[in-house]
Amino acid sequence: MIDRKDLGSWMDGSPAEEGYVKGSALGLPATGRGAVAPFWRRPLSLLADWGLCLLVSALLFSGDALANLALFVVMNVLFLSLFGATPGQFAVRVRVLPVRGRSPMVLRALVRTALMLLLLPAVVWNRDRQPLHDVVAGTATVTA
Template identity: 80%
Template sequence: MIDRKDLGSWMDGPPGEAGYVKGSALGLPASGRGAVAPFWRRPLSLIVDWGLCVGISALLFGGDPLANLILFAAVNVLFLTLFGVTPGQFLLRVRVVPVRGRSPMLLRAVVRTALMLLVLPAVVWNRDTQPLHDVVAGTAVVTL
């Protein structure tokens, strides 16, 4: 008979390899500049970017929700394409870098932003702490 101990528990967390370094499958260093960014910096940079866009939208468009969303998408695509960072990411010292493929950053930024706006791809992560929108776009968020 199968025992609960044989199956493990959901409280143990996802299965993982002992000693696995996040980002190693992507060719990123284990620590320091260029390593996978800590989790907490991602949502915090998103909040900073969203707050900036809401503030600008309030001044220019009366806080229209659709204007907030369009402005957020435009800021993400523009800043990621030109600089590799959004204003919030710059403040929190993280950057978006390509990790596979040869597509231009403009295409990566459009795909990444479109999937991020769907929310679900942004909350599904792999063992390299890379959300689904980064996996599809071929990018990773690393420390500066």
Template identity: 65%
Template sequence: MIERKDLGSWMDGAPSEAGHVPGSTWGLPADGPGAVAAAGRRFATLLVDWALASVVSALVFDYESVATLVLFATMNVLLITVFGATPGQFLLRLRVTPVSGRSPMVLRALIRTLLLLLVLPAVIWNRDRQPLHDAVAGTAVVRA
């Protein structure tokens, strides 16, 4: 017979280490500028960026869904490469920063954006509050 203790392990949440500071793997601070951004702020930036792409798509392309997606992807790759942040990230005082590897930022932004468009990598997070698309690209979204 299955007992409660057998089910408790997955119901208790993700495994964590006592005292682990998200981002400490890369030497990022626990709080303040340069600290890993919270999930809520990251989601808000995504909504702002998607809304901006939707408005431009509605004005220029009669809100064609493919055009919206291409605008969103282009905006992400171009603006993260040049400025280190999308309009939504800039508005909410976040930025994308490289944390591992030696790839150029344009390649990081391209990988990050392509995986973000797949959605699933964006919802799988590690203990450092880094979604899979950031982990693969070697980036982290931090407070500016």
């Protein structure tokens, strides 16, 4: 008879290779500059960016919800394309780098931002600590 221990469980966590370095499949270093950014920096930078968009929207557009969203999209695409990081990412010292493919950063930033707005791709991660919106866009968020 098959026992539960034989099948494993989602409660056991994801399968992990002993000694696997996060980001190594992407060609990133294990530590230091250019390594995969720690998890806590991502939501912190997102909160800073969203707060900045809310502030600008309150000053210029009376806090209109659609203006908040439009400002967030424009800020992400513009700053990621020109500087490789949004203001919130600059503040917590992370940046977004292309890791595969040859598409221009503007297109990567647009795809990444559109998928981030859907929320689900932002909470599904792979073993390299790369959320789905980064996987699809061919980018990685690294320590600056």
